[in-house]
Amino acid sequence: MRTSEYVKQQQPVNMAGVGFRRWAQALSKGKGSGISALLSGCRAASGMSKDSLPGPYPKTPEERAAAAKKYNMRVEDYEPYPDNGEGFGDYPKLPERSQQERDPWYQWDHPDLRRNWGEPMHWDFDMYIRNRVDTSPSPVPWSTMCKQLFGFIGFMLFMFYVGEKFPAYQPVAPKQYPFNDLYLEKGGDPEKQAEEVKHYEI
Amino acid sequence: MVAGGLWSVRLVGVMGAHLVRKYATETDTEPDPAKKFEFDPQFGFAERKEREMIATQEQMNLAQLPLEQRDYCAHYLLKLMKCKRDNWPNFLACKHERHDWDYCEHQDYVMRMKEYERERRLQLRKKRIEAQAQAA
Numbered sequence: 001m002r003t004s005e006y007v008k009q010q011q012p013v014n015m016a017g018v019g020f021r022r023w024a025q026a027l028s029k030g031k032g033s034g035i036s037a038l039l040s041g042c043r044a045a046s047g048m049s050k051d052s053l054p055g056p057y058p059k060t061p062e063e064r065a066a067a068a069k070k071y072n073m074r075v076e077d078y079e080p081y082p083d084n085g086e087g088f089g090d091y092p093k094l095p096e097r098s099q100q101e102r103d104p105w106y107q108w109d110h111p112d113l114r115r116n117w118g119e120p121m122h123w124d125f126d127m128y129i130r131n132r133v134d135t136s137p138s139p140v141p142w143s144t145m146c147k148q149l150f151g152f153i154g155f156m157l158f159m160f161y162v163g164e165k166f167p168a169y170q171p172v173a174p175k176q177y178p179f180n181d182l183y184l185e186k187g188g189d190p191e192k193q194a195e196e197v198k199h200y201e202i
Numbered sequence: 203m204v205a206g207g208l209w210s211v212r213l214v215g216v217m218g219a220h221l222v223r224k225y226a227t228e229t230d231t232e233p234d235p236a237k238k239f240e241f242d243p244q245f246g247f248a249e250r251k252e253r254e255m256i257a258t259q260e261q262m263n264l265a266q267l268p269l270e271q272r273d274y275c276a277h278y279l280l281k282l283m284k285c286k287r288d289n290w291p292n293f294l295a296c297k298h299e300r301h302d303w304d305y306c307e308h309q310d311y312v313m314r315m316k317e318y319e320r321e322r323r324l325q326l327r328k329k330r331i332e333a334q335a336q337a338a
Contacts, residue, residue: 166225168218168221169221169235169236170235171220171318172235172314172315172318173233173235173239173315173317173318174235174314175273175310175314176273176310176313176314177272177273177274178255178272178273178274179255182269185259185262185269185272186269198243199252199274200243200244200250200251200252200253201250201251202313202316202317202320
């Protein structure tokens with residue numbers, strides 16, 4: 001940290017002014033040219049340093065140990081993705097289990113994500129959050145559930161088909177309407193002579 | 203006693219017996235309401251009285267009755283509608299008119315049942331005659 005500004009203990013300081021002055025000094029001393037000189041001035045210490053980012057596939061046991069340490073894992077647990085050109089590098093291959101499967105009663109640091117601080121994140125973590133893909137086992141075997149659902153749907157479709165083939169009706173003749181079965185009311189041509197329909201009492 | 207026994211056999215499947223007849227026992231004679239009935243309306247009657255339509259087409263048009271309600275009981279329905287219009291908001295007022303319309307509709311339904319039964323019996327008769335002609 002540059003200590004070119006000596007600040008007395010209780011004196012208030014305009015941090016914007018401090019920042020601006022340091023940026024101007026960095027510009028004057030900076031090695032880069034153009035835009036990179038303007039932007040590369042100061043970075044906060046809380047960002048990712050280069051050695052904490054994922055790297056290439058580990059080939060030697062020492063590289064594996066270093067990678068495991070980087071990801072906060074035990075060397076025995078650490079298993080990288082196979083090196084087949086898919087670009088995973090040394091990122092650990094964690095079990096394909098959704099967050100929903102984790103213990104709901106344990107006091108996680110992030111209860112909604114069911115994850116503790118510093119825990120290695122799955123490659124597809126954003127997919128396995130509780131709002132999204134869930135790998136929890138079904139309460140009843142999948143095949144049983146499929147059989148029951150499709151069995152029911154198939155049965156209903158079959159019964160509807162049977163109902164179409166053999167409809168249920170009341171043992172009554174069709175309803176009788178006056179004026180030649182409402183010829184004009186149903187939109188019949190007034191010029192043409194309607195077919196004579198007579199109804200009788202019984 | 204024997205006659206009573208016979209009647210009880212007939213009454214098995216009190217509702218839906220026509221469906222049993224249509225699809226199982228008498229598939230060729232049981233009438234289908236979806237199809238036109240084949241026997242002449244005057245057959246078997248000395249004289250049949252025509253059904254009388256009392257409400258006119260103009261009256262039904264003015265009342266804007268839906269097509270399904272433009273039947274032989276429409277005059278009772280028009281009376282009921284007038285009664286309701288005149289007595290609103292007393293929705294309990296038109297019991298007599300409603301009953302008249304309901305009774306007319308009931309009689310209409312009973313006539314439909316009789317027409318169905320007539321067609322069924324004529325079909326059975328036709329089948330019997332054909333069977334006799336074949337046997338002879």
